[in-house]
Every structure is written in structure tokens, then in C-alpha cells.
Amino acid sequence: MRPDGRASDELRSVQIQPDFIIHPEGSVLITVGKTKVICNASIEDRVPPFLRGQKKGWITAEYAMLPRATPDRNIRESSRGKVTGRTMEIQRLIGRALRSVVDLDRLGERTLWIDCDVIQADGGTRTASITGAFVAMALAFKKALERKQIAKLPIKSYLAATSVGVHPVHGPILDLCYKEDSTTDVDMNIVMNGHDEYIEIQGTGEEATFNEKELATLLSLAKKGIHELIEIEKAILGDLVIEQKVGTNK
């Protein structure tokens, strides 16, 4: 049995509370088991230098943890004077994932800033951040539509993320809590869209390995979890997002 009594293909309890902070254009608190992340989306009317004059938008993400989001206190990255490699990886992942379901041309010369701040951590903070950030982004675009800044919602598909892993005792499992994550040899984060297409697969043996059969089981568990997460998103966003064929942004 898993520490919290879940079946191996069972997600933790997930809540997404919209309009959590009053100032951002889009804001949610996503809760996945004991993991809690504030996801804020801000729209800025300009793009980074490398995109100027190209009539397309950009999405960039930042991720941080409060020092006591974890059992032991972490040094604040602002005190450290630099962002760790782990944080950079996560920020790049969130940004790439969101850009894959957005029509950047339709966004116009605007930057969408996503801030994911983990206030309580119990495993899966990067995948919870992606799922929460997707909803915050959709809410921000909804507000931009209402303010007539944009003519049409620039989102092409739903998007969600979860983690899977191979536990030495339980075998392949879905949505690892921290205790599971730290005893699991193989750990994989999967991001998918509403068409069952992969956006990102990041599987690492973390000093162990996995074979082709285990890979197949992990991918199948992830697909089930992502289907359920997208249903939760739909319950909040209603008919805001209309699925379209996802081309490329290049």
C-alpha cells in the first residue's frame, strides 16, 4: 500500500482555486495533496528584445519555493544571489510547456509572465505548477478578451502535467508524493495536451535505469492522470478553451 493508501494509478486530491490573489490578471492556488502552489499570470504590453517587431508574443515563467515550503528550511535564492540549476530547469520547462499550446501570433506583441510560488511542498511541485499555470494563463487571457486587448483566446488546447515513477516495492505509480519520490529509483515528468499528444517527457533514472516495458507502463499511467487533471481544468474554465489542431510556433 502507498503511504497515503492510494492505488498505484490514483492521483492525489486536486483543487484549483481561481482568483486567489487580487492583483494579477490570472491567479489560482493549486493544491495537489499537500503540495500548494500560487500561480499568477501577468500580461505585459511588450516582448523581449529578440522578438521585437515580429508581431508575436512570448511566455516566460518563474518558479520559487518559500524557504519553509519544505521540512528543512532552504536558503532563499535572493540571499544566495543566484538561482539554482534546479530552479532554472523548472522555469524553462514551465515556459516551454505553456508556449506549446498558445498561438503566439494571436497574442500580439505581449509577454505573459507566469509566477509559480510553492508555499507548501510535498512532491510534484513542477507538474502542479504547470497545471496551475495553465489555468492562471487561461484566466488572464479571458480578462484580456473582456478588456478587448485581444480578439480571440490564443489557447489551442488544454494542458496538464503529472509525475510517474518506478517504486522499488509498488512498481510503477502515478503522482508521487515526496516520501515516494525520495525512495523511487526512476522518476518521470510528463506534460500532455488535450489531444493525447506529448509536450515533454523528462525521464531520469537518477542514478538508476528503466527498461522499455517499464517505460510503456509509466506513459500509460501518466495519460490516465492527465485526463483527470484536464477534467478538473474544464470544470473551472467551462467552454473557454476550444481544442484545435496544434501546429508549431516556429
Added chain:
Amino acid sequence: MRPDGRASDELRSVQIQPDFIIHPEGSVLITVGKTKVICNASIEDRVPPFLRGQKKGWITAEYAMLPRATPDRNIRESSRGKVTGRTMEIQRLIGRALRSVVDLDRLGERTLWIDCDVIQADGGTRTASITGAFVAMALAFKKALERKQIAKLPIKSYLAATSVGVHPVHGPILDLCYKEDSTTDVDMNIVMNGHDEYIEIQGTGEEATFNEKELATLLSLAKKGIHELIEIEKAILGDLVIEQKVGTNK
């Protein structure tokens, strides 16, 4: 009339929610009007180098704002690579204020870390941080008592903080919200203990000035607000803190 209809000597609505985050030894969410700050207290079993071997403890505070705690998005200090002067001033203020009511000898060779993270800002974030941090600290010490790490609560008095200012129209007012703060010429932060003693007075004309009579009114408004805040603290902490004569830590 003030923007939110308050009388000039009226605090905003204040809530202090204990045990907000599960991991820290002490944790509260303090809400003052629309200002919300997570205050976490952590106990570490060692002291900074300059205190080693002196058999006394230390208290240090860190303060940060989420980028969208404010109407416009702020650059994250970890991305900026350094902490701003404003943040440093606030951190030093919170630390000094807490140390003034703690018997550091009784704490033993331990460091109490206070993390104040503003998730939503509407003026008065530094004074809300001090008031919230005091409660988080008391809860952390309570846990240390229960775990028998310390023999007696090392707190010598209650502590709270508020802001006062001279508004060009309303004159002297208590507990400024952001809109008031930005139109007020003179701005003062007051920290007091449960014996009506001053811990800190920081009054600045911010390019204006104030005379002796205005100063007297401001100090009187602050005392009233701090009395009310200490009542709210007492409602949470019960008879945990016993007021004692406050000596000096030097």
C-alpha cells in the same frame, strides 16, 4: 472620509490564522485589510559565527514579496541577483523588533529564522510582518517547549507594530492602506511592546516634514492601534506569554 470608510483612528480588519503551513515550527497567515503575509518561524540548532560559544541565541528575519503581490509586477529579487535596499531595511527592522522582546540567553545556542512572505500587498506590509512574525515566533517557541528543547518560553513581552501618517486632507490617521500611503506626506512606523514602551520609531517626511504637535498625535494613534493588535494576539496565544520587565540584551 477615508477610501474604505474608516475613522481616522480605526485599524483595518485583522485576522491571524495559526498553523497556516504544515512544515515550519510556527506559521501564521496575517491579513490586515487586503494585505496578506505568510509568517513562518524555524528553529535551527546553531547560531551565527559571531555568537558561537556565548550560550545565547539569535533571531534573524527575511522578507520578500511575490512578484504580483502588487498591482504591477515586480522583478523577483532572485532574478535581480540581489536584495534591494528596501528589503534589507525591512529585514533588519523585523529582526531588531523581535529580539527586543526575547531573552536570548534563555533561547540557548539556537537561531530563530523568521520568513515573512507577502502574497498580497495593500500597504503596511512591514508592520503586518512584525505582528504576524511575533505570533509565529511564539508558536515556534511553544512547540520547542513541548519538545522540551527549552525549559521556559523566552518571550518577555507582547509586541506589535502599525503605521500612522499625516494625510493632506484627513490629517493624522492610523493604519494606512496603499492608496493612503501613496498620497500621504508623512509616514511613520511604530513598534511597541505590551508595556507601552517604544521599540522602534521610524518617521520620515518622505520629502515633507512634520512638527511637534503632529508627532504627538501620531504617537497617540499608534498606541491605540497597537493595544488592539495585542488583544488579537492574546486571543490566539492565550496565557502563553507572561509579561515581564524588559531589560536589555546587551
Added chain:
Amino acid sequence: MRPDGRASDELRSVQIQPDFIIHPEGSVLITVGKTKVICNASIEDRVPPFLRGQKKGWITAEYAMLPRATPDRNIRESSRGKVTGRTMEIQRLIGRALRSVVDLDRLGERTLWIDCDVIQADGGTRTASITGAFVAMALAFKKALERKQIAKLPIKSYLAATSVGVHPVHGPILDLCYKEDSTTDVDMNIVMNGHDEYIEIQGTGEEATFNEKELATLLSLAKKGIHELIEIEKAILGDLVIEQKVGTNK
């Protein structure tokens, strides 16, 4: 008796030597007892980005100590790679204080840079810096008048600063030297203008407290000291500064 035999309401010997360094528009060496600070004022024909196009000026201050201004050698902030929190607090204080007596509109789109470099320290370096910086600023504006860069001196009032404190033996005292400062529980810096108005009150118990009666005595001592400092400024500046009603710069 105080270590240097002064009465409790007596300033140390103060000299302000104008035109100390040849290059700056305004330059003084201020000596307060054994504390010596070089204050240089530079006028730059542009303003920081946040003020561009507003037809008003700005004043910004930097403060530093030579490594051996103190009995023990301090690490140079340029070697450390960053400015300490203490330095930032002092720089912000000096800038705010000077701006409170200057008509920034009359200055035009110019920045006045103040550099306060402590070459020898014996307590009170931040208040000596403010008093010296005021004179350096006035000399720089005088030169700008002579060069017809500005039409009228943009200074609205005199300005000076001093420290007061509660000594465990001597009680409330004026103008603390280092030895007194380090044995004093309560320490307060006061900045006032030529109309007996407060610009800044920074009183901190530094882990101790002070009551209302002590506060009243401290404020009265500070007023006496500032009157004397302004007389010394007037002896140098003659009839250059004409006192006007001090409005606000906002």
C-alpha cells in the same frame, strides 16, 4: 562624566572645511569630534529613467567608509561584491533628508550626486554625513548659480542631523561618540530643518526600549544640537540660503 568630559547636552567640536577636494562642484570635510567625512556634491545633467521628461531633478546619495576608518579593518564593499544593508539604509536616509529641503522642480532635469566617504569614524557618521552633505550641496548649487545653469538656489531651508541616546549611567545625552554609542541601550537619529520641523526620526531600542518621557527628553536634546549645527552652516554659507515655507515635493 562623559568620556570626553562633555555635558549631556553638549555637541562635540564641529568644523566644516569648504572646497576640500578640487574637482567636485561642492566639497567639504566635516569633522565632528574624531569623526571625519569627506562630502562631495556632483551635478549631472540628466535624471534617472523614472523621472525623465518630468522637468524635475533628483538627489541621490552614496556612503562608504575607508576600511581603516574604524579601530578594526572592515572588508571593502567593492571586494565583498555588494553593499551591506547598513550602508543602503544610510544612503537612503541621506538622500531623503536632502530632498526634503530642495525644490526639485527648480533644479530642472538634473541629478545631484552626494558622496559621503568616512575617512575616520568615532560615532555619528550618518548624521555628520547629512550635515556635511547639506553644505556640499549648497556649495554645488552656488556654483551652478554662478555658471547660470540654474536661476535661483533650489534650497528651501537649512538642514542638520544629530544623534541622541539613553545611556545606562548618564541618562539622555546628545551627540554620542563611538564609546557611548556602543554602551547605550537606546539610540536615535534626528534630522530637522531650519523651521524646527522633523524630517526624520529613527529611534531604535536596539534590543532595548524607551518610554514616552525619555522620548520627550531625547527630542529636546536633539533640537538644541541641531540649532547649533545650523549656526555653523550659516557661518559658512552666509546669506546663500533663504528660509521658505517647506511644502512637499510630491
Added chain:
Amino acid sequence: MRPDGRASDELRSVQIQPDFIIHPEGSVLITVGKTKVICNASIEDRVPPFLRGQKKGWITAEYAMLPRATPDRNIRESSRGKVTGRTMEIQRLIGRALRSVVDLDRLGERTLWIDCDVIQADGGTRTASITGAFVAMALAFKKALERKQIAKLPIKSYLAATSVGVHPVHGPILDLCYKEDSTTDVDMNIVMNGHDEYIEIQGTGEEATFNEKELATLLSLAKKGIHELIEIEKAILGDLVIEQKVGTNK
């Protein structure tokens, strides 16, 4: 046809030149098409603080590009004052990959430093770095064996890495050169060991997506390429590495 006339499942020409630099314990120049990486392995007789006293070793990797390894000159990371997110991701990937095939207990309290310096880039620098680093590491361990620092080679399996992608015209292809990489929607880096087990799968749509069928083809292309790379490694290392069952290092 691909720009250099290769079949879709064909690697570029690969050479690994051992003993390229005289000072390191292990050193190779790996050439993959026009991509050239110097991989140096250094053995240090101590471990990072988090591992002290645990009688096991550690492997850490650093990666850099000469400024003109690429068609346009890049800013040197030492001038920039910090390492980019991309570099950090690659360094962490190389370290994890190597640790997955090494018995860290058998290494003893030693750190193996891997330095991968790209002197000429034409796509696939991170996978070439992993393959080259594996050989440099094996040569360093061989020297440590000869010097009797270690009793037995601590390598449990061969290791190699390659890239695969979905090209809009050619479909799934193996070992992308820069021109292909920049026109390819989907890009995946695969690291495998000598038992056909996955060490790492990093597949990203880079703002596009891929489906289950494409994933299967990509994994199969990668396996073919990695088989060929391991043959090249064996030609250099001879019977130095003996394949063993790969457990976990946790």
C-alpha cells in the same frame, strides 16, 4: 535527403581521440560530424560536504562552449558573471548520466570531475559530451587502477547518448546536425547503457508536440545509434569495462 546526404537512421562520422590533453587523468577529443568536444576527467581525493564520511564517491560535470564554437560569437559565461540555465541543465544531465553506470562505493571518497569544453559546435553537443565523457572517465579510472588508488574499475556498464527528432520533411531522424536541429519541431536526447536500458529520456516539443507512434520510432532510432556508439567506445577501451547488472546508487 538530409543536408549531408545521410539516411534517416545514420549517425554522423564519429572519432574519439584518447589522451588529447597531457595533464588530466583521462582526456579525449570527441568528434561527431563537425561537433568537437574536449572531455577531461580529473580525480580529486575528497568529496563534496554532503557526502563526507560516507565512504562513497561523487561525479560532477561542467560544460562550456568557446565563444566562437558557434557561427555567431556567444558572450563568455565568465564575463557574464553567471552560468546560463541551458548550461546548468546540460551539466546536471552529464553528471546524472555518468553516475548511473558507476559504483560510487567502489570509487571511495573521491570526486571525479568531468569537464566538457565544446571547441566547435554543429548540433548534438550535449550527447557528444556524454559519450566522450564516458571514455575520458574510463581512462581516468584505468590510470587510478594502475596507480593502485582503486582496486577494481567502478564502471558497471557502457554508456552513450544521441539525439533524435521529428523533421517536418524527413520525419523521424537520428543524430541531428545544427541545421536539422533548428528546423526540427520535436527534439529528444536519449542516454542508454550497454544493457539497452534507459538512463535518461528528454523529449521536448519545443513549442510543438509528438504522438505515441512518433515516440516509438524515435526510441528505436536512438537505440540503433547508441549501439553503434558503444561499439566505437569498445574499440578504444578494449576489455576494460565488464558489463554487470546495474542496480541503484541510492
Added chain:
Amino acid sequence: MRPDGRASDELRSVQIQPDFIIHPEGSVLITVGKTKVICNASIEDRVPPFLRGQKKGWITAEYAMLPRATPDRNIRESSRGKVTGRTMEIQRLIGRALRSVVDLDRLGERTLWIDCDVIQADGGTRTASITGAFVAMALAFKKALERKQIAKLPIKSYLAATSVGVHPVHGPILDLCYKEDSTTDVDMNIVMNGHDEYIEIQGTGEEATFNEKELATLLSLAKKGIHELIEIEKAILGDLVIEQKVGTNK
């Protein structure tokens, strides 16, 4: 006898391999004994801010060592977060030396970037860098001529550099290898042009001293070595560089 059997006035074996890296406008690998430096020259179509609008060009140099260019591994400057004083000195020296033989007006508003990356070090890396950089620069200008970016080669004279020193046993010697350099009291780097004129003399006792007679011998050894180095440059560059009277760039 010197460690490698050379006479006291004998250079080590020197090779300069042109077109070493494919991307830069000019690229060489210079080998001096066991010292190997990749020198790349890049032409950028703009100048630093301080030169804009002056219709003249600029030359700037960067220098780095691979961590294992040396017997012990050095910390990478990008990890350290800053460039050491030694590196800065060398970079400034290389830039000054090259600028002394180039007509910056003829270069037009362009920056020539020189990157010297030491892949293997055995003494004399800074002088090898200058000699190699000169050839890389000439090759880059040749390409700019061919592309008709410039009308005439902006080089006014040949340029080469070497080191000399006073060895406690062998006395004055030419072109020190690392072993000699570390046992030599006095160490001097000399840069000269093709007219036997000095560009730079950097002689330091490194905690020892030298007298006038030793200085004369050292200068004479250096001249002999530089003559030989310029012959090697001429063998590569043919009649590309035509010696002219060297004026000043000021």
C-alpha cells in the same frame, strides 16, 4: 642545462596551425612547446558605446584556460562568478598589444574580438596568446578584405611576444617553460613589432629584483626570440602584411 636541453637563447618548438576552428573569421592553434592556445578572431559590425560615431574601430581580447590545461584542476571562472585579476591583466595586455599595430580608422566602426583559450599550459600562455592572436587577426582581416568589408588591410606591422627571465642557475634565459618560470626570480614579458620597437615591457621581480646589466641581457634575448617568431608568422601570412611606419592611434 635547461630541463628540455635548450640553449639559454633558444625558443621552444613553435607551430601555428591556421583555420583551426571553422566558424570564426580567423582561427589558429598556436603550439609553443607543450603550451597550446586556440586563438579565434571575430569581426562584429559595431563598436563599444564610448567609440560610437567616431568612424574608428576597436579591438578587445578575452583569455581563458580550460580547468585541466594545468597539472591541477582550476576552478572555472564562470563557476566562480567572476574573472580573476590575473585574467583581466592578460586580457588588457593582449588587447593593447594588438591595437598598437592596427590602424583603427581604417577598420571602420567594427570591433575585432579576440578569444584566446588555453587548452594546454606549460608556461608562456600570455605571450603565445599574443603571437597566435596576431595571426588570427590577420586571417580575419584577410577574409574581410575578400568580402570587401574593408578596402585595405589595417595592419601596420608584424607583432610577436615572448618571455625572458633570470634563472638562479642558468642566468638570463629565453622562452620559459612552466618549470623554469616557477623557479625563476625575475620574469619579463616583452611585446615588439616588426620594426624592433617595444610595444610593452612587463618586468617584475616577483618579490626579487634585477639590475641594469641583467635588464640589458633580457631585452637582447627577447629581441632574438621575437625575430624568430615573426619569421614563423611571415611563413603563414606570406606578403599579406606590409610594414609601415607605426604612428599612434590617439
Added chain:
Amino acid sequence: MRPDGRASDELRSVQIQPDFIIHPEGSVLITVGKTKVICNASIEDRVPPFLRGQKKGWITAEYAMLPRATPDRNIRESSRGKVTGRTMEIQRLIGRALRSVVDLDRLGERTLWIDCDVIQADGGTRTASITGAFVAMALAFKKALERKQIAKLPIKSYLAATSVGVHPVHGPILDLCYKEDSTTDVDMNIVMNGHDEYIEIQGTGEEATFNEKELATLLSLAKKGIHELIEIEKAILGDLVIEQKVGTNK
């Protein structure tokens, strides 16, 4: 005629004021024409890590300019967050020069810190710093003798420095002021000891060149200037320094 009417072999007026700052073990203000440098020497009872346990001392120097030491205001290096290449070169030069005349064994496991702070600059700040630092160092050692920290003065010889240059109109000249320095093609800093031995020769064409004859004249001018500077040092230090044969510290 030179701008200040000097002959080509004439030093500017030089004063060295001992005991300028009260706290350091040794302190002077050196004035060379309009150049003024505060040189402070501090003795610390420990050595840098690389020297621990070797029973010998170390000398390290730091150099800085006040922002308005120059006609235009320079950015403070502490605000910039790093020390410039120019500053690093000068610091290394001062340290090397002083170490060349000190018996580091006799100093014991102590570090002598030299701080040279230029308060007013008019050319020649690095050579004035060396000359002033020598006297400050001697005074600090004198105090250490008096306190019986050391048994014998560890100085082996006098030391002084000056600059020489080739002016386009006046030809070779001694001790350049700023105006001369900025119009001079060739610029050379010479450090010598009391035995007419060279400690350091730093001659740079700064984009120009100089020939053997010019070099000979420059060296002769420098020797004359250094003789005069050492006379000034002797007038202050009396018979404190006894010239000995200068060996090497290696």
C-alpha cells in the same frame, strides 16, 4: 614648457604626512602635486590559507578612488558590484612591490594590509600609492616593534615608484600629471629599491611604441626621481630602515 612649468627631469612637489588617520597601525597622506592618496597599513595576526603553518607573513594591497577624485564622477566599485581590471592590476602591483623589500619570514604569520584610497587624482596615483604605502608600512612595523610583536624591522631596503613617458612635444619627461599623461604616447611606471635595483618595469605604448634609445632615457629619468623620493622617505623614517642585500622571498 610643461603645463606646470617644470623641467623635463623635475618631480612635482611631494609631501608625506605621517599619522594621518588615528586608527591604523601606520597611516600617511601622500601628496604629489595635486594627487592625494591616503595610505593605511593594518597588521592582522593571521595569513591567507595558502600560507598557513609556513611561519611566514604576507602583504596584500587594496586600491580605490573616491568617485569625485577625478574631474568626472566615476561609478563606485561597490555599486558596480565588482572591481575593475585597472584596479586589480594596480592592487597586484602595489602588493608585489612591497613584498620585494620585506623579509616575510621575519614578519611571522601575520598579514600586512595596505589600503590606498585616492581622494584627489591628477596623474600618477599608482606610483604615489606605492611610495606612500612604503612609508605607512614602515610606520606600522615600527609600532609592531614597539609593541614587541616583532623583534626586528622586516624591511630590507627603501622603495619608491614614479612614472615617466615620451611626450609628443617635450620628449621624455619625469612624473607625469594627468594632462601630460593623457597626451603622452608612451607611459612607463618604474619601481626601484634603495640599491638602484628594479622591482618592476611596466612600459606600455598604449597603442604607440618606443625604441631602445627612448627606453634608456626613460630609465635614467626614473632613477633620478626615485633617488629624490627615497630622500623624502628618509627624512620621515630617520634611521628606521637599514639597507641590506635583497635576496628573494621564494
